[in-house]
Amino acid sequence: MPELPEVETIAVELRQALIGVVIKDVVIRRTDFIRTKPRNLAARLRGKKIKTIEREGKRLQVKLAGDLECVIHLGMSGRVTLENPGSPLLPHTHVRIRFARFRKELRFRDPRRFGGLWFFDGRNGSARPLSRLGPDALSIRVPVLRAACKRRRQMKALLLDQQVISGLGNIYCDEALFGAKIHPLCLASDLTEPQVRNLACNIRKTLRNAIDSGGSTLRDFVNTDGSEGVFQKIHRVYGREGQPCPRCQTPIERIQCAGRSTHVCPCCQPWG
DNA sequence: AGTAAACTCCGGAAGC
DNA sequence: TGCTTCCGGAGTTTAC
Incomplete structure (x- = not known):
């Protein structure tokens, strides 16, 4: 993917x-x-x-x-x-x-x-029958994310919307939200200012980290069972249902959000 | 109007 | 072995 x-x-x-x-x-x-x-x-x-x-x-x-x-x-x-x-x-x-x-x-x-x-x-x-893209996720800035978060919409659904922020897919949405300790089902409009700042930072960090390790890791694993290896190395919640949270050991849960399978630590990412 | 959910495309993979 | 079911990026449609 x-x-x-x-x-x-x-x-x-x-x-x-x-x-x-x-x-x-x-x-x-x-x-x-x-x-x-x-x-x-x-x-x-x-x-x-x-x-x-x-x-x-x-x-x-x-x-x-x-x-x-x-x-x-x-x-x-x-x-x-x-x-x-x-x-x-x-x-x-x-x-x-x-x-x-x-x-x-x-x-x-x-x-x-x-x-x-x-x-x-x-x-x-x-x-062009291609949708207009929102600002790039790799360099997303706090004011832009803050403005996007004015909407009453589930946080993950907002991040997946390429017209709001471009570049995030199912995997890195889950990873960035986990990093920021924000539940995917949270309403964007309910985020506090520190949460917005933390999320912007985690979106950039998650993607940068994946690029940096991906560049070398992907190549190392070409034609082997590469994707598996990379997967386990860099993903902290995605695809880890039932495995212990890397922060608090609570089993990772898989839920549905915006029609997508979504991975969340119920302890680190409280909802409500 | 703004949001959400269902439907569409398709074949690989998982499950029975 | 062979069938059925699930899954998803994103555009479109439909409903609340």
Whole structure:
């Protein structure tokens, strides 16, 4: 499940490899994986240089020469990889991008197809069917969070809303709320000023920590049972139902919040 | 109006 | 072994 830390790691790696690289051609194996595109996309991509690669929330934004732009969203099961052109195509590889004078090709896999690619130019750019993103969670500031918390809404539901704050998914919501000792079902409008400050700090810290350990840990575990190892290393409540809270040893509980499975320490995160 | 819940997409994984 | 059920990011729809 690529969340902000994974997307950030991917952005760094793609940037190192692909800035200044020129596209040779694009193989679209599933047309509906391309969610929006200008006319004659394939022809327009040919020969275009990659200018910038940025992360915005859980999305990747790739800017190309000639006012072309690509937004990548990985959804639940999306993977983007640089591979040798000859290596076997894994199932659900929907798009391949090959380059001039760069040996590897970029592949997009996504079994569940919750993700996708959006291409824009000056003409379709104004009507993007992508929602506007709130301020980035990795650098969320107290005044912004304070303003968001004026609403009478369950705290976790608010944090999951990408239009309020962008980048937090199910896992890091639980982790940040645990860090701040705030119950996910708390009304945002009931938070005290110290709680807001603490939460802002914990959102940044949780994500930064995941990026820092993810960068090395993810790589160490590639092609092994990697996700498991990383999981146990950095998550304190997520996926730990029944296991002792790392702070107070009380068993972690799993509840439902905003339709998502939610992990909480009933002792550290009192409700009401 | 603002919030919440249900529904949609889909296939992997878990459970029976 | 083979079926059914659950799960979820995010947009849309529906209801309170």
